[in-house]
Amino acid sequence: xxxxxxxxxxxxxxxxxxxxxxxxxxxxxxxxxxxxxxxxxxxxxxxxxxxxxxxxxxxxxxxxxxxxxxxxxxxxxxxxxxxxxxxxxxxxxxxxxxxxxxxxxxxxxxxxxxxxxxxxxxxxxxxxxxxxxxxxxxxxxxxxxxxxxxxxxxxxxxxxxxxxxxxxxxxxxxxxxxxxxxxxxxxxxxxxxxxxxxxxxxxxxxxxxxxxxxxxxxxxxxxxxxxxxxxxxxxx
Numbered sequence: 001x002x003x004x005x006x007x008x009x010x011x012x013x014x015x016x017x018x019x020x021x022x023x024x025x026x027x028x029x030x031x032x033x034x035x036x037x038x039x040x041x042x043x044x045x046x047x048x049x050x051x052x053x054x055x056x057x058x059x060x061x062x063x064x065x066x067x068x069x070x071x072x073x074x075x076x077x078x079x080x081x082x083x084x085x086x087x088x089x090x091x092x093x094x095x096x097x098x099x100x101x102x103x104x105x106x107x108x109x110x111x112x113x114x115x116x117x118x119x120x121x122x123x124x125x126x127x128x129x130x131x132x133x134x135x136x137x138x139x140x141x142x143x144x145x146x147x148x149x150x151x152x153x154x155x156x157x158x159x160x161x162x163x164x165x166x167x168x169x170x171x172x173x174x175x176x177x178x179x180x181x182x183x184x185x186x187x188x189x190x191x192x193x194x195x196x197x198x199x200x201x202x203x204x205x206x207x208x209x210x211x212x213x214x215x216x217x218x219x220x221x222x223x224x225x226x227x228x229x230x231x232x233x234x235x236x
Contacts, residue, residue, distance in 0.1 A: 046204055068222065073223070078202070082228055102142065120197050123197065185213055196224045200227065
C-alpha cells in the first residue's frame, strides 16, 4: 500500500479536534460533534437564532422587511471551535475540512429541510480570488449535499463580476455597498427553486444580493443554506 495512503487512513481514524480515536464517516468523534454550537430554533427566513416560544417563527427584522429569499437553514452558530475549522478550510486550503463541514451541514439539513430544491448554487468567487485560494470552498461544501439529494450543482450561470474587497470587519451598510452589482446571471436558469450555499452567513448581504439577482432572472423560490450563522454582535 502507498505510504501516503496509509498515513491518510491513519489520520482519518482520529478526531480532527481532540485527537481521540473515532469510528465514523466524519473526521470528528461523537463527543466533539455533540459539542458543536448547533442552532435549534431560528427565524425561518434569515436563519438567526430565536426563542423557541416565538409564535411567528420569524425575527422582528424579517417581519418588518422581508428579504428576497424564502428560507435560511444554517447548521451552527459561528463560534469556536467551528469558526476555527472554517478558517483553516478557507485559508489553509484544507479540502478535507471542506468535506467534513459539508457532511456536517448535510446531516443537519436532513432534519430541517421542508422541500428539496431543483439545484444548488454555491456562492461564486471572482476568478482572481479562486486563483489566490486555489478553490471555492462553497463548491466543496456543496458536493456531499448534492450527492445525498441527487440534485445538480450549477456553476457557470452566475458570475461574480466584481472582485469585491474582503467583507471582514465591514458593517452591514458597508457590506451592502461592497456587493452592489457584484453578481450577474450570464445564462438562462432552468430551475424554479434554487438554494444558495455558503460557508458562513454574517450580515446576510451576500446572499441577499445573490438572491435578488436570481429572482430578477426568473427563479421563483430562493433559499439559503450555510454551515454557520453569525450572531448580530459578530456581524456589526
